[in-house]
Amino acid sequence: MAGMTVIECAGSPLEMGRAHGEQARPVVRRALEAWREVTAPSGVAGLLTGSPLLGTVRRLRPELADELRGIAEGAGVPFEDVAAYNWMDEGWWMRRRHLREHGCSVVGGQPAGGPYLAQNMDLPAFMDGSQLVLRLRPQDGPEQVVLTSAGLLALTGVNAAGVAVCVNTLDMLSGDPYGLPVAAVIRGVLARRDRAAAVAFLRGVDHASGQHYAVGDASGIESLECSAAGAVPVPLREGRLIHTNHPLASDDLDAGALDRLRETGSVRDSENRLRFLDAALRPDGTPGEAETALADDTVPICVPGVPEWPTRTFGSVVYELGGTPRARIRPGLPGRAQWLEPGWAG
Template identity: 30%
Template structure:
């Protein structure tokens, strides 16, 4: 897997990204040129026009990131609007979709119907320190904070994945009083971020949601992921994303080493927080869990739960993590249940409901996507284990360490 290492000013970071991942960036553009045509009935000039509508808002909301996108374009020798279009790909794909587009819905296969297998499964798991449980009857708790997910998409985009390392420490454009952490993210070439972690112990995952509508005066999803990864804590990341709002829909699971995880269900209208359960876990798949729970008029949000497997998959990942708790209670006479990188990889390797399972496979007619990478982040140690390909038959494994 190509590792892209960038440092310096935003423009210099972008230039390094563009120069080192030139082939993959051009591959991403070719992939989304076809994707947007199929899902939104937009040819590439129309896509560029749509991307241009974000320039003025981003000049206000994220000028550094806009400079970085210009650097990526210059370094890779493509048009600025081509790279900007990649970075608003979630807003286009999941906010401007046309009815009956071939990527979504339920696909007939033989005598039955097979749900399209897009979408990802993510989870966080946290325990506090021993001191929090002193004087109680609870078993001793060892501190940990894990964040994990399968990223599922079309195999044609597999060749355009990169590992992006970003070091802001040499950037003279940032004040010394507010240094940004170092970042490691697995992303599609040309995008500023996707799933990853930083040197402050903050990590993010992303689940696709499908809600019609965009607000171009807010922060696009993939720039929101980058913004979160530039924060020093979960609380700072949540605050930053609430302040800007998101231009489109998506679930961002953000966690840190000190306080654990929170799920942010985002639409172009609002950002809502899904907290941890009593065991310190947060799980998510590809439908809104908080719609209707916080009151107010929500008729402006269309929750198109296009994946029939999203709810069963959510139930399954909860069942599997509960199984870790039960088995560890029997194995640890004195301690509370504790997950591990290995046990979480096993959860994400599950094939119940195959091929539309947590561990997905492009196999049947009409099923277009499969698991392209699996990541388990240990935020306490600032390390992440990543496998590329399905977790049961991966082709490459690497360690991210900050």
């Protein structure tokens, strides 16, 4: 991780995808192999491939469908596998019997130096080692820097116009197989040039999965819980944004999923993380303080790489949005991966 470089992807959507796939070919192939091995017993790959999700992306965000095809061509892997791998959040709720024991913690603030968003991205342990940082330079739209897994469109990111997005999955909210998948929603947000346009996009699109989106720019930050029923705003806490993996505003609940998440302790874990972050972060706290809080492994906020634990912290990000946007990305665990500051190609 210490020697990780930023992968440059520029041009048409197909060209950007090919650059991603070609430059990260061995990592994409390893990521897909691990994904196939884990998902084979559940049949989720076939479920995702046969779902209407790709059709929705082709209809609403055709450039992203082209980019996925470019990734597959560049890496020399089946397009269907790349597409299904990108519907990660959708696979989690479609395969209810395998509700996972992990989640993400998102924080944000509006101190004197300007707004910021930060998060830990916690993912299944088999994805560790597939971390990539991409610099995307589309023909139309702002330059983007994203943290992702090899082969995925994006997990979280910020663009040169100063719009940033962080996310938490909300497995207990209802999903819609005809909605837009999370990865495509994230890239839709990053195609916007200000927070108002990003929020309007989130409110206007049909969502495939229950998900919390934290969106910010130099003018401030907002929090929305999205599901099949639409987008619900979440009030900030004394100007701070703090969110984990249970809804704070939406009541579009899947009762069966909620019961199972309570039984497994996932809801309790999410509530513990929320309380910890609420106590740890001052209303006027700095991005550095958020970075320190997200490295804590006692709650745990940061999930260490314990072999028998099903998840771990895949990476962390801090986006400073006052003035020229600044991205700090750590593609891995504290102490094992270094912070990167990709900057902008211009």
